[in-house]
Structures are given as C-alpha cells and as structure tokens.
Amino acid sequence: MRTREAIEPKELAFDIDGVVADTMEVFVRLAHSRYGLSHLSKEHMTCYDLYQCLNLEREIIDDLICLTLDDEHTLQIPPMPLAPDVLTELAEHGPLRFVTARIWPESIIRWLQQTLPQVAPENIQVVATGSPEAKLGILQELGVRCFVEDRLETCHFLVRAGIQPLLYDQPWNRTSNQYPRFRTWLQLRQTIFPENGTNHNTGAGGP
Ligand SMILES: [Mg+2]
Known part of the structure; x- marks a missing residue:
C-alpha cells in the first residue's frame, strides 16, 4: 500500500x-440531555449527511x-484516544497543520491549545476554510x-x-474501502513513524 512508504x-x-x-x-451527549434521545449513538450516523441517516x-x-460547534461545547469535546500523544510527538518534527471546514476557527484553536499543552502555540497552525471544497486549494498551497x-x-x-487521503474510521465513512483506513491513532502513528511504531501492539519487535 502506498501509505506504507514513510510519510514525511x-x-x-x-x-x-x-x-x-x-x-x-x-x-x-446533547441529544441525550436536551432532547431525551437516549437511544441515539454515533453508530447511527451511517452517513455524513445527518439529515439522511438520523430519523430526526x-x-x-x-x-x-x-x-x-458553539464556543462553549467545542471546548468540551473529548480528543480521540492517543491523538494528543501522537500529535505532541509529531510536533517535534515541525509545526502541526490543521485544515478545517469550520467557518470560525477561534474556539477550535483554543481547544487544540488546551488539548496539546506541550506544543508551542505557534506550532499549531489552523486554516478554517468555511467549506470542505476549499480544503483542496489550501492543502496544495501548504504542499501537503x-x-x-x-x-x-x-x-x-x-x-x-x-493528495493521498488517510481515512480516519468513523461510522459515517464505512461505505467505501478505497482509502487506507485508520481505526486508531496508534495505527496512524505506526504509519508516520514506522521505524519505532511496531512494539506497541504486536510485541513482535522485542528480542
Ligand atoms: Mg471532519
């Protein structure tokens, strides 16, 4: 697979x-607390367009x-497991670059800074495009x-x-197998740092 080549x-x-x-x-969590929709889980989100897949x-x-997405709740979002560890490690190699389709980046920048306290704020670079389509031009400009x-x-x-997409597994993207899929940040780490990532889940790297 192409992504088994080292990614700089x-x-x-x-x-x-x-x-x-x-x-x-x-x-x-808000669906449960505000609307009593206690049956709802992320697994029900089987497509990105929630109007299509949630019967609400x-x-x-x-x-x-x-x-x-408001400021208050953005700051309460949990990070994906191990994402802060892997990103903190990656920041040793250069600035972290994030490209989001959010319109207002302020609260998610604050969220990144609180989630990555060991990364200098100037090494957390965020571009908010306002639309998914606008990501392409920004990524090309950044040389991603x-x-x-x-x-x-x-x-x-x-x-x-x-541009090679690396798909982070979510219930809403399981209808296609055409991209390398990453179910955990540990798997991502092993692709980004293949030389020292093998001991974590296989134990096969030992003497
Ligand atoms: Mg997204």
Missing part, C-alpha cells in the same frame, strides 16, 4: 472534527449541530501530500488532485 511529517496535515476531536460524542426532525439536527480526513466526499476530490 512535513507533508502531512489533519482535519480536526472527527479526526483529532471526537466532536460527535458531544452531539450525542431537521430543526432538532440543526439545533444539535449549532450547539455542538497526505491528509487525514473522516469525510469520504472530501477524500474523493483530494485523491483526484493527487
């Missing part, structure tokens, strides 16, 4: 929501999305070769432009 950290960038941040965990009124979905993303539709146009 400087050629790499990350989406934030659904990749570094477990954003929909907050959506689910449009107004409720809109309200939950708004709440999830590989982009970690959870939205399949974004992967489709990135790969056509020669």
Whole structure:
C-alpha cells in the first residue's frame, strides 16, 4: 500500500472534527440531555449527511449541530484516544497543520491549545476554510501530500488532485474501502513513524 512508504511529517496535515476531536460524542451527549434521545449513538450516523441517516426532525439536527460547534461545547469535546500523544510527538518534527471546514476557527484553536499543552502555540497552525471544497486549494498551497480526513466526499476530490487521503474510521465513512483506513491513532502513528511504531501492539519487535 502506498501509505506504507514513510510519510514525511512535513507533508502531512489533519482535519480536526472527527479526526483529532471526537466532536460527535458531544452531539450525542446533547441529544441525550436536551432532547431525551437516549437511544441515539454515533453508530447511527451511517452517513455524513445527518439529515439522511438520523430519523430526526431537521430543526432538532440543526439545533444539535449549532450547539455542538458553539464556543462553549467545542471546548468540551473529548480528543480521540492517543491523538494528543501522537500529535505532541509529531510536533517535534515541525509545526502541526490543521485544515478545517469550520467557518470560525477561534474556539477550535483554543481547544487544540488546551488539548496539546506541550506544543508551542505557534506550532499549531489552523486554516478554517468555511467549506470542505476549499480544503483542496489550501492543502496544495501548504504542499501537503497526505491528509487525514473522516469525510469520504472530501477524500474523493483530494485523491483526484493527487493528495493521498488517510481515512480516519468513523461510522459515517464505512461505505467505501478505497482509502487506507485508520481505526486508531496508534495505527496512524505506526504509519508516520514506522521505524519505532511496531512494539506497541504486536510485541513482535522485542528480542
Ligand atoms: Mg471532519
């Protein structure tokens, strides 16, 4: 597989929501607490367009999305397991680059700074594009070769432009197998740092 070639950290960038941040965990929590939708889980989100896959009124979905992305709730989003460790390690090789389709980057920048306290703020670079489609031009400008993303539709146009998508596994992106899929940040780490990543889950690297 192409991604088994070493990826230079400087050629790499990350989406934030659904990749570094477990954003929909907050959506689910709010659905439970505000609307009593206690049956709802992330597993019900089988496509990126929540209007299509959740059997809920449009107004409720809109309200939950708004709440999830507001400043107060953004700061409560849990990180994906091990994402802070791997990103902190990666920051030793150069600035971390994040490209998000959010319109307002302030709260997610603050979230990244609180999630990555050992990374200098100037080494956390965030571009907010306002739309998924605008990610391509930014990634090209930044010289990014590989982009970690959870939205399949974004992967489709990135790969056509020669950027290798690394798909972070989520219930809403399991309808395609065309991209290298990463279920954990440990797997991502092993691709980014293949020379020292083998001991963590196989035990096969020992003497
Ligand atoms: Mg995302």
